[in-house]
Amino acid sequence: MGKRHSELLILKEIAELLNTGTNMDEMLSGVLKKLLQVTELDTGWIFLMDGDGSFQLAARENLPPALCYQNLEPMCKGECWCTDRYNNGRLEKATNIIECKRIEEAIEYNWGETNGLTHHATVPLRAGEEKFGILNVGSPKKTFFHEDELALLESIAFQIGTALKRIKLIQKEKELALTAERNRLARDLHDSVNQILFSLSLTARGGREMTENEEVKETFAFLQDLAQEALNEMRALIWQLRPQGLENGVVSALCSYGQMLGLNLQTEVKGLLTLPGRVEETVWRIGQEALANCKKHSQQSDAMIQFMIESNFLNMLIKDSGCGFIYDQNQELPSLGLKSMKERTESINGDFTLISHPGLGTSIKVRIPI
Numbered sequence: 062m063g064k065r066h067s068e069l070l071i072l073k074e075i076a077e078l079l080n081t082g083t084n085m086d087e088m089l090s091g092v093l094k095k096l097l098q099v100t101e102l103d104t105g106w107i108f109l110m111d112g113d114g115s116f117q118l119a120a121r122e123n124l125p126p127a128l129c130y131q132n133l134e135p136m137c138k139g140e141c142w143c144t145d146r147y148n149n150g151r152l153e154k155a156t157n158i159i160e161c162k163r164i165e166e167a168i169e170y171n172w173g174e175t176n177g178l179t180h181h182a183t184v185p186l187r188a189g190e191e192k193f194g195i196l197n198v199g200s201p202k203k204t205f206f207h208e209d210e211l212a213l214l215e216s217i218a219f220q221i222g223t224a225l226k227r228i229k230l231i232q233k234e235k236e237l238a239l240t241a242e243r244n245r246l247a248r249d250l251h252d253s254v255n256q257i258l259f260s261l262s263l264t265a266r267g268g269r270e271m272t273e274n275e276e277v278k279e280t281f282a283f284l285q286d287l288a289q290e291a292l293n294e295m296r297a298l299i300w301q302l303r304p305q306g307l308e309n310g311v312v313s314a315l316c317s318y319g320q321m322l323g324l325n326l327q328t329e330v331k332g333l334l335t336l337p338g339r340v341e342e343t344v345w346r347i348g349q350e351a352l353a354n355c356k357k358h359s360q361q362s363d364a365m366i367q368f369m370i371e372s373n374f375l376n377m378l379i380k381d382s383g384c385g386f387i388y389d390q391n392q393e394l395p396s397l398g399l400k401s402m403k404e405r406t407e408s409i410n411g412d413f414t415l416i417s418h419p420g421l422g423t424s425i426k427v428r429i430p431i
Contacts, residue, residue: 186222
C-alpha cells in the first residue's frame, strides 16, 4: 500500500510538471527523472524528432559511460532501430526493442562500460495524430517489458506529447503577438513620425526657394538634407519592423530591402528554398543587418546574395566588393551589428563566419541546419 501511494504521488508530480512547465528542456529532464522513480528503471533518454528524420537528444538520465563517449556522440549521431521505426511510421505504440543498436556499437568499438544495459522499451511521444519524438527507458539485465509496464509508459508518453504540443502552441502564440506588435509600431511610425519628417522636408525646400538670402538658403538646405536623412532612416526602421515582400520569401524581401537602400544586388539561389518560420525570420534579420552594413561601410553600391541548400543546411553568403577592413578571426567581432548577426545565427544552431581584408571587400557566411 505504501509503495502504491508513493507511485501515485510521483505520477501526480509528473502531471503537475507537465501541466505547468514552459521550459521544454527542464520539463523533459524533470519528468524523465520522476518516471524512472515510479517505474524503478535505471536509465532513460528522450529524442525529439524533426519532420526530416533528424533528431536531438533532449533529455537523459543515468546513461552508461559507453553512451556518453566523446561528449555523447553515440546519442547524437547515427541511426538506430527505434528512430528508424519512428521515421517510417511503424512505431505507433509502446513496444519492446529487442536490443539497443547504440549499445551494440558501443561494445563493438569499445567505448566504455555499458553497466549491463542491453535492451530498452521505446514509446512515441504524441498528441492525437501529431508526433514529437521518442521516450526510451531500460535497466541492466532487463530484456522484456510486460503489458502493464508498457501501458504505464504509453500513458505518460501521451502526457509528455500533449505538454510538448502546448508549449509549441504557446511559442507560436508569442511569435504571432510579436509580429502583430511590430506591425502596429510600423503603422504608427509611418502614419505619424514618417509623415512629420516628410512635411518638414517639404517645408525646408519651400523656405529655401522663397528666400533670397544666401545664408538662410543654406540653413534651409541643411534642414532639408537633415530631414531627408532622418526620413530614410525612418523608412529603414519601418522595413525592419515590417518587411515588405517576406510573404513571398526571404530572397524577395532582401532584394526589396537592398533596392530600398540603393544597392545594386546580384542574387543566386541554388535549391528549393522553403524555410521554417523561425529560420526564415532569423535569416531575414541577419541579411538585413548585413545589407545595411554594405550600404553604410563598403563605399560601394554593388553587393551579392547567394543562397544554397545542401544536405539539410542553408548556406547564405552576402558579399560586397568595397573597402573592407582588417579583421583577425581569432579576435572579437568589431561591432554590435556583427555580434548580433552571430548571436542570431547561433540561436538556431548555425555557424557564422566573417571574412574581410582592406581593399578586398567583406563577406558574411552563414550555415544553418533546416
